[in-house]
Amino acid sequence: MVVLTVIAQFVLAGGFAFFAWRRALTYLHVFQQEEYDGARFLGWLLRTFTVDIRATVAMAVLGIAFYAPEDELVAAIGAVLGAVTFVVLGLRESDPRRVAKKTLAITERARRILIAAGAVQAAVVLAIVAAGLPLLAWIAAVQAIPFALIAGNLMLKPFEARVQRRFWTEAHHKLQTLKPTTVGITGSFGKTSVKHILGHLLSMQAPTLVTPGSINTPMGIARIVREQLAPHHRFFVCEMGAYGPGSVERLCRLAPPDLAIVTAIGPAHYERFKSLDTVARAKFELPAAARARGGIAVLAGQVLGFDAAKAFLAGGTDKVIVVGPETEARLKVLATRESRQGVEADVVWEGKSYALKAPLHGLHHAGNMALAFAAACALGADPDDLVTALKSTPQIAHRLEVKPQPDGSIVVDDAYNSNPVGFAAALASLDLIVGKTGRRILVTPGMVELGTMHDEEHARLGGVAADHVDVLLPVIPDRIDSFIDAFRRAAPDRPVVPCETFADAMGWLKANLRAGDVVLFENDLPDLYERRIRL
Template identity: 30%
Template sequence: MPFYWEVNEMVSILVFLVGVIVILKRGKFFLHMLQIEGYKNKQFIKWMNSSSRVYPRKVRVSVSVLTFFTAVYIFLSIFLKNNYLLYGYLVIWIIFMDYSVQWKEEEVKKELVFTKRAMRLYVSLIFVDLIEIGIILAVFFMTVNNRQYYFPIILFAETLIYYFQPLNIILGNMIVEPIEIKINRHFYLKAQAKIKSLKNLTSIGITGSFGKTSTKFIVATILEKKFKTLNTPESYNTAMGISKVINNDLNEDYEIFVAEMGARNIGDIKELTELVHPKIGIITSIGETHLETFLNLENIMKTKYELIEGLPADGVAIFNYDNEYVRKLADKTFKEKLLYGLGDSEKLDLYATDIEISELGSSFNINDKDGNKIRCTTKLLGKHNIYNILAGVAVGRVLGLSFEEIRDRIEEIQPVPHRLNIITPSTGIIIIDDAFNSNPIGAKAALDVISQFKEGKKIIVTPGMVELGEREEAANKEFGTQIGKVCDYVILVGEKRTEPIYRGLMEFGYTKENIFVVNDLNEATDQIQKIVKPKDIVLFENDLPDNYNE
């Protein structure tokens, strides 16, 4: 008998440790999702309420089956106590827990980055899990006599902790939040002080519903030959991201600092303006993005204008005057301002004319209100990029660059990855990658670009647009109608999510046989290979972040 007890104890401990491993594995997934949501519990809870990945079918089935078998085991163990019953339960538990766990790492667009903050949060999650396990063990050892045979109760408790990991990550985040606020404030104030100490530095802030990142790189390219210029990398546009760049990379050698400023809530741009202290502020556009948090366009306008309000008395505001919402903000601004666009040239300080757009880029004249004019060419695709270039030209003129200097730099501007850049593999198929964060205006611009191609079939691959709040369904339906006017084949990624696009295509009268609905990009690639030929154009329009699914 002692031998059996010893074996039982060893097996129980091993199975218990397996339970700890699967709990941590599931917790890591939710850490990733919370990181994508900017460590904001409110946003994470919204994601939880809308995503089937929180409690997938395999997890729900496994927990339901184990609940049943645990109840059966407890009932039978009242009358029957032997190792076969215990081992039978352990085998069933291992089988269903193994079935529920996604052991193979999924392909993701944005990997979980174990930053110091992520590590602190993961430790906090483990602390919450261990406290719960500790409480369960304490109660178990205080109340249960025959612990060997009733050990499955501990395993079932682990199963519940495993199941409720999304709630535990929220609790873990709440625990570390005061620490994170203190740490973030420290780095923010350090960066703010550093900016203030650099007397020869001119900071430039760029915000807008779309076009921020492209405009940032365009501005930096135009300025970097004459000035030592630093810009925030990739899509770094939050207080912590910009603070990191300032603290780690900015020094007294730099003359220009170009900061992209993103926002999801009122007050976000004000916080960034107080950090960066820009002397030049650009509003590229205002439209229907992040409506889930902003709720309406008025709140978006108010937030973007925080940049202009934060400029010093001798600062310069630069506006895309063709955008109707930006125009309203420009008209109420009494600071020095420059207006750019393609429309009413009489009111503009800078404007483009004689535009020629092709699949290779664009040629156009840049004009100013004093009658100066110069012909420019760019490799960037689409009419919308001319607006972004005009914003860069405006900054160049404010800082004393001649039209000739600006023209030479425009020719050097390179496409930003995943924003309408052409990939031409050896197959002869033209791929246009516009996979970054699609919005109604950007999607229309992408369709305008592929309409310029004269040869080959036009194929679009898209999961639709997100983060448009109540406007999302209507915007995607309209997108479907626009697709119908341009594309020969449509590959929709995700049946449920793309249903509004499908309806828009049908109302347009699109050929049903030319629409293919797939579950993921791998299936989309397989479908492309069946229909594509050399000289065909494939547009990848938007690639949903990892926290989105059917």
């Protein structure tokens, strides 16, 4: 009977191992989207109250039904049934590597975390088996799976730090050796768009490497430098994201900037910073780093009112270019416009007037265009050449990207936009893009990481949407109640179609969209916001 008990326990452990691996992938998917930040992952677990119910209930029922400490055969049968239950639940688990809006990427780091978490879980399982604990004890092993990921990640920290330091050193050494003119761009919003426009302008002047997409972290930038920077590149343009005070400064040590651009200070990612003054201090680490090496700072006039900007300007303005309508602006923006053909800005640079035009949509892009124009001029480009180059600026992927459809409708893809300024500009653009008989349709889950400003900003934008939207499809409506309420108050006759998921919204569009309609997809939340995990 002892042999039977041992075999049954190993069968149970095997079934649990399969289940734990499948369930760990589900949790790792969220952990990865939280950038392997244990505190943020724990916050998600608590906020969503994500706990395993099915496996817990199954083990509780089996544990009670087959609790027979004096009858090893009954206990063995219960263990085998427990193993079968674990296998069945594991097979039913959806695979985030294949079924997800943004699939789980099994990177080398993700693989290491899975292995380390597996070691932690193995220790838990061995303790249960060695102690001869009943089925009910396996509930603890089930609930421990997400915490094993956190523990595994903590165990790997020294190793990950060494790996990242090696990559960081290789990238930094390559930049120091090849010496491209490095442009760093930061801001609460507009970073990626300014990078896109400036990269286009500089590539017309000389070979230019631009970090792709929204890559703006140390390891992301280091990877691009290590893999793509070549001796022929004259310019290197990179976006620098701020996740707290000191993060931009660390990026500047990796890629010391010869020119710094601060695009805006606003409530995007307010949840991380808690105040706009803290945001401003973090962003101004970039122009401070450029100044330290005799470089140039290009600042949007919008940022000048913050104490961090005032302190920076107090240190001298000889290599500072302010862009905007402000009196002190060196590149003076006289007027901005938007038409069906794109955005325009009338500017004055070094005493001469220029009419800037780019086939981009959203009035906020006029300011982004002016910033890129000023930076390119500061780097020695001929302004007249830049005016010509701007006219061929390609659309920016997922940032008010206008896509005419075969059925005569138009899709405006603003899926990667998550800030109040861009949101408002996108809404206003609908009036220009919509067909004469079409409807203006908004699909949005709202914005994230606004912290205490979440309801206030959504309520304000709900009122703005009422001026520009004929049909509202709020995705995950319960997280943007203030937006929906404001829209309904301002436009009580306009239909609101709540959608629990993005797929529901797509289903409504498939059934109701017609020629002439324009659909704005404003922001696209990661799976951890939209996907409601039921375990």
